[in-house]
Amino acid sequence: MEMTCMSLSEAMLNRKSIRGYKPDGVPQDILRQIIGLAIQSPSASNAQPWEVAVLTGEPLEELKRISVDLWDRGVPSNPDVAPPDLFGDYVRRRKEVGKQLFQLLGIERNDYGARKEWNRKALRFFDAPVGVIICTDASLERSRTDFDLGIMTDAFCLAAMCFGLGTCIDQQAISYPDAIRQVTGLDESKRITAAVTIGYPDWDFPANKLESSREPVDTVALWRGF
Ligand SMILES: Cc1cc2nc3c(=O)[nH]c(=O)nc-3n(C[C@H](O)[C@H](O)[C@H](O)COP(=O)(O)O)c2cc1C
Numbered sequence: 001m002e003m004t005c006m007s008l009s010e011a012m013l014n015r016k017s018i019r020g021y022k023p024d025g026v027p028q029d030i031l032r033q034i035i036g037l038a039i040q041s042p043s044a045s046n047a048q049p050w051e052v053a054v055l056t057g058e059p060l061e062e063l064k065r066i067s068v069d070l071w072d073r074g075v076p077s078n079p080d081v082a083p084p085d086l087f088g089d090y091v092r093r094r095k096e097v098g099k100q101l102f103q104l105l106g107i108e109r110n111d112y113g114a115r116k117e118w119n120r121k122a123l124r125f126f127d128a129p130v131g132v133i134i135c136t137d138a139s140l141e142r143s144r145t146d147f148d149l150g151i152m153t154d155a156f157c158l159a160a161m162c163f164g165l166g167t168c169i170d171q172q173a174i175s176y177p178d179a180i181r182q183v184t185g186l187d188e189s190k191r192i193t194a195a196v197t198i199g200y201p202d203w204d205f206p207a208n209k210l211e212s213s214r215e216p217v218d219t220v221a222l223w224r225g226f
Pocket residue numbers: 015016017018019097122168169170171172173194210212
């Protein structure tokens with residue numbers, strides 16, 4: 001398939017998390033090209049500490065089954081890389097995007113059944129045809145690897161757009177790293193850092209209409225000497 005890429009600024013402005021997909025599979029050749037683009041990312045000392053496991057078909061189905069079953073049985077999640085505790089403005093932004101998401105999905109605040117079902121969908125890689133596990137050498141310090149893996153992961157999400165594909169970084173999908181190890185054959189020497197869902201967006205899926213907000217540049221940037 002031809003790579004038909006928009007401008008970089010267009011891709012950066014239009015990228016959004018995709019949480020509903022068409023069932024169509026993604027050709028391996030395209031995934032290889034996307035990974036090839038993503039690993040052009042910079043890394044400290046050019047150490048390139050990233051590795052990816054790409055799952056589709058039965059292995060992905062098996063992982064989804066195991067993860068959902070663990071969650072349904074109330075097994076506590078134990079991700080290799082846990083999300084940080086938030087406070088203040090960070091909590092406000094999380095609440096804002098969560099509210100937007102659940103409004104689009106028509107899920108009421110206290111509809112715990114629907115919320116649980118949505119959590120299952122996140123564990124199921126949002127039913128994407130392909131799930132990507134981003135990992136690194138567990139003996140490298142996180143302070144060294146998280147930054148580099150983050151850069152590469154964003155590049156992956158942008159590169160996917162050149163092929164009409166959508167993505168969502170899905171930390172819920174790495175809640176049970178031992179299930180990922182069981183299915184992929186990755187062992188304890190790898191730190192499972194992130195998961196990314198990828199596939200052709202179903203633009204009719206309500207959550208894909210979400211437009212998350214950003215703070216204005218002048219809230220973020222400190223200017224001196226201009
Ligand atoms: C490290 C990381 C983990 C994320 N984990 C999840 C997740 O578990 N579930 C989810 O729905 N979205 C997840 N997201 C997507 C964010 O919610 C999303 O990027 C943010 O709300 C901004 O929206 P946008 O990507 O559409 O611009 C994650 C994003 C990042 C960077």
